[in-house]
Amino acid sequence: MASQADYKDRQFLAVIGDEDSVTGLLLAGIGHVTSPPDNQKNFLVVDSKTENSAIEAAFDRFTTERKDIGIVLINQHIADRIRYRIDTYTQAFPTVLEIPSKDHPYDPEKDSVLRRVRRLFGE
């Protein structure tokens, strides 16, 4: 499989989330900024003023452009804003993982992967 060749150097996690989730995850130590010329961060703070296009651009950058990201964490309420992109994303690498946020409880019904799980088992 083609996707298995390039996963060796994927060693970072990326976050798209609200301020609290990003802060917490950065405290855990996943934040990384690439060396000076391009200075790319591997996290994006989304608030109510952030455009959907900016979220999509960040999602694209983390999933397709950057080759060093293995897992993309995204808050579920933000994933809902670009739901069609998440649903059509089928690659194995990087893995997109929907996480709950402080203000929005986790709803398993909305998760793309869990929906697939449920569909497969006819529940």
Added chain:
Amino acid sequence: MSGAADREAVFPTRQSLGIMKAKLKGAETGHSLLKRKSEALTKRFREITRRIDEAKRKMGRVMQIASLSLAEVTYAVGGNIGYQIQESAKSARFRIRAKQENVSGVLLPAFESYQTEGNNDFAMTGLGKGGQQVQRCRETYARAVEALVELASLQTAFVILDEVIKVVNRRVNAIEHVIIPRTENTIKYINSELDELDREEFYRLKKVANKKQRDTAEQDAEMKARKEAQAQAAADGENQAPEAGANDAPADLLAAEEDEDVIF
């Protein structure tokens, strides 16, 4: 018949019959092997989906605890530390590494988290107050991220297995419903053609035998006729011989008369 059209383009010879039989046997072996592979993968797949379901629920709880500890930090520090943290993040301390696991020929990647030693971007965070809460919050979030990494590797395995199972099942079905019937059809076709040839050959031989018989009978009849004719001729000869002798005298007489005429 629709089956008649669905066969391979081969000449109906004994050699290709042998090849087709070998092919059918190979297809059957391959089918049973692939079926077993698909079953093994499906078993694994079900296990993974079950674990994903569990892990997702667990993640909800873990994140809740982590959020709570972050709220504690905010309270203790007495202000929002988000901006400060975002600005001081430089190099990832918490990283992941992928390793492979082999499930009946399918390489499933699994993530493993590890923490690099030495670099600490947040040494100054909570220096004034709330340092203990910050420390606890970091530990809580590190545990949460570990759970997330585990979930992510399950999810990756899920996606890959899903794809592989689809491919394997497609192959199993193709062999079962296309290749095996077609090979069987071809074998049937070759057999029927060979039978047809056999019948043709038999009929031809019969015809040849008939003709030979007829010829022999004809020859016999001719021979018999000739023999009879000869016998007749012989019998006639015997009858004619005295006649000829009787005729001889007048002929001679005539000749003598003529001769005598000439002499006259």
